[in-house]
Amino acid sequence: MPDTTFLDSSELVINMGPQHPSTHGVLRVVLKLDGEKVLGTDCVIGYLHRGVEKIGENRTYQQFAPYVDRMDYCAAVSNGLGYCLAVEKLLNVEATPRAQVVRVILTELNRMASHLIWLGTHALDIGAITPLFYVMREREAILAIYEKYCGARLTTHAFRIGGLQYELYDGFEQEVKAACDLILPKIEEYETLLTGNRIWISRTKGVGILNADDCKAYGVTGPMLRAAGVKWDLRKAQPYSGYEQYDFEIPTGANGDTYDRYLVRMEEMRQAARIVRQAVDKIPVGPIMAKIPKVIKPPVGEVYVSIEAPKGELGYLIVSDGSPQPYRVRVRPPSFVNLQSLDRMARGALIADVVAIIGTIDIVLGEVDR
Amino acid sequence: MKKFLRTVFLVDLIQGLWVTFHYQRPKYRCTEQYPAERPRVAERYRGAPRLNINPENGETLCISCNLCALACPENLIVVTSERNEQTRRKDLTTFIYDTSRCMFCGLCEDACPVDALELTQDFELATYSREGQIWDRQMLEEGPKPTEYKY
Numbered sequence: 001m002p003d004t005t006f007l008d009s010s011e012l013v014i015n016m017g018p019q020h021p022s023t024h025g026v027l028r029v030v031l032k033l034d035g036e037k038v039l040g041t042d043c044v045i046g047y048l049h050r051g052v053e054k055i056g057e058n059r060t061y062q063q064f065a066p067y068v069d070r071m072d073y074c075a076a077v078s079n080g081l082g083y084c085l086a087v088e089k090l091l092n093v094e095a096t097p098r099a100q101v102v103r104v105i106l107t108e109l110n111r112m113a114s115h116l117i118w119l120g121t122h123a124l125d126i127g128a129i130t131p132l133f134y135v136m137r138e139r140e141a142i143l144a145i146y147e148k149y150c151g152a153r154l155t156t157h158a159f160r161i162g163g164l165q166y167e168l169y170d171g172f173e174q175e176v177k178a179a180c181d182l183i184l185p186k187i188e189e190y191e192t193l194l195t196g197n198r199i200w201i202s203r204t205k206g207v208g209i210l211n212a213d214d215c216k217a218y219g220v221t222g223p224m225l226r227a228a229g230v231k232w233d234l235r236k237a238q239p240y241s242g243y244e245q246y247d248f249e250i251p252t253g254a255n256g257d258t259y260d261r262y263l264v265r266m267e268e269m270r271q272a273a274r275i276v277r278q279a280v281d282k283i284p285v286g287p288i289m290a291k292i293p294k295v296i297k298p299p300v301g302e303v304y305v306s307i308e309a310p311k312g313e314l315g316y317l318i319v320s321d322g323s324p325q326p327y328r329v330r331v332r333p334p335s336f337v338n339l340q341s342l343d344r345m346a347r348g349a350l351i352a353d354v355v356a357i358i359g360t361i362d363i364v365l366g367e368v369d370r
Numbered sequence: 371m372k373k374f375l376r377t378v379f380l381v382d383l384i385q386g387l388w389v390t391f392h393y394q395r396p397k398y399r400c401t402e403q404y405p406a407e408r409p410r411v412a413e414r415y416r417g418a419p420r421l422n423i424n425p426e427n428g429e430t431l432c433i434s435c436n437l438c439a440l441a442c443p444e445n446l447i448v449v450t451s452e453r454n455e456q457t458r459r460k461d462l463t464t465f466i467y468d469t470s471r472c473m474f475c476g477l478c479e480d481a482c483p484v485d486a487l488e489l490t491q492d493f494e495l496a497t498y499s500r501e502g503q504i505w506d507r508q509m510l511e512e513g514p515k516p517t518e519y520k521y
Contacts (some may be wrong), residue, residue: 059443062441062477063441063442063443063477064443065475066443066473066475067443070473089450130389130390131387134393137400140400144412147411147412147414147415148412149413149414150414150476151412151414151416151476151489152415152416152474152476155473155478157475165476165480166414169413169414181517189389192385192386192389193386193387193389193390196382196385197382197383197386198377198382282388304490
């Protein structure tokens with residue numbers, strides 16, 4: 001909390017949010033201002049708290065799977081993958097090869113969808129309204145694949161513990177390739193709209209600088225860390241679901257400012273499309289579900305599994321006491337951890353830059369509050 | 371010098387404006403005019419629940435095994451049955467499904483051993499009261515009847 005102000009000082013404490021449209025949901029930021037200059041910020045969170053971790057203690061392992069989709073609802077498939085991998089590690093089973101490849105395709109499509117939403121809302125916050133309409137149009141191609149594959153568009157519940165519930169539909173490969181072919185040229189269009197645009201550059205370049213040391217100190221992961229120049233990606237560092245088979249680059253930035261983070265995320269979308277194209281060509285035949293008992297009773301123990309979600313490192317710590325329900329589920333959400341760096345980045349900036357900085361962190365409040 | 375000229379002649383802005391301008395063509399229109407033009411949802415869409423009946427004699431396919439109620443994370447399905455002494459089977463008496471709490475995860479339809487409970491392509495579930503969201507057996511067998519608007 002910023003210190004209380006006195007009447008004779010020129011400092012002013014105001015609330016930004018929770019209804020402010022640029023805080024991407026119900027985030028309340030208490031700003032301490034000197035005119036337009038930000039002296040300090042304080043995030044008040046919890047307006048979207050649903051107690052997901054506590055719900056997990058009262059559900060069986062299979063029953064909890066749909067709830068994790070509702071944390072980061074822009075990247076529901078990634079959440080499901082992390083949870084399923086954690087329970088599979090607890091059970092000491094592995095998804096079948098076919099299931100693993102399909103999982104990679106769907107999560108990488110989800111990375112594209114999540115970054116598209118980020119691009120649209122972030123540009124909208126800064127004042128560029130046009131990209132929002134275009135990204136929604138392209139995201140529709142990805143959501144249509146989800147709808148055809150598993151029957152839901154946003155909170156998909158696509159993966160089950162041990163593999164997949166649904167077999168691929170006819171024409172899945174062609175539609176995935178068509179979606180990649182559709183989105184890649186459109187990314188160039190967004191770049192035409194934004195990358196060289198003088199307003200965009202002056203609003204983002206040099207705004208919200210967070211260097212590599214600060215990122216490590218705050219535990220910031222994902223595109224924010226990579227924009228600061230650290231080549232760290234869990235898909236390369238500790239591959240899961242067969243990511244070691246795919247050929248892709250880790251894009252990095254140099255300055256760690258908002259503009260670099262924008263470029264890193266744009267490049268990540270292209271790399272995601274690259275992974276999807278490689279994966280689609282080698283979907284093996286075989287079963288989609290590993291041998292999993294109907295009632296999942298993992299042995300006593302605890303596991304921590306983390307994956308590279310679109311927003312950063314998404315980890316699940318699951319403690320099992322041998323019963324069909326987890327003893328404790330703890331989620332390490334990337335948005336929550338990345339949000340810590342807001343104060344560091346916003347201090348000394350102008351109030352209009354706070355909007356740009358919140359947008360560049362790419363938070364989803366469902367995940368921050370859980 | 372080149373950079374200066376590009377700045378003066380607003381090249382970056384005009385390039386962006388060209389992108390927006392070329393989408394003015396009517397063939398790029400992609401908004402769905404919803405009530406007039408109804409979306410075609412996918413075959414596997416998980417929408418309103420339905421309790422299937424045998425189309426020949428109108429009897430329910432449900433065998434009152436209660437597996438859907440056990441699979442449901444929200445405990446929103448209530449199945450009651452009574453034992454039929456003649457056939458030595460359980461006869462379904464009531465089946466209550468609270469769609470207001472449903473998150474359409476599809477675990478109930480996966481659990482059903484006889485494909486009696488299914489999530490269908492109906493997606494218009496709005497009602498005027500909370501009680502209307504709680505569906506009984508008759509409602510589940512008949513399905514929702516949304517108003518279709520004519521234009």
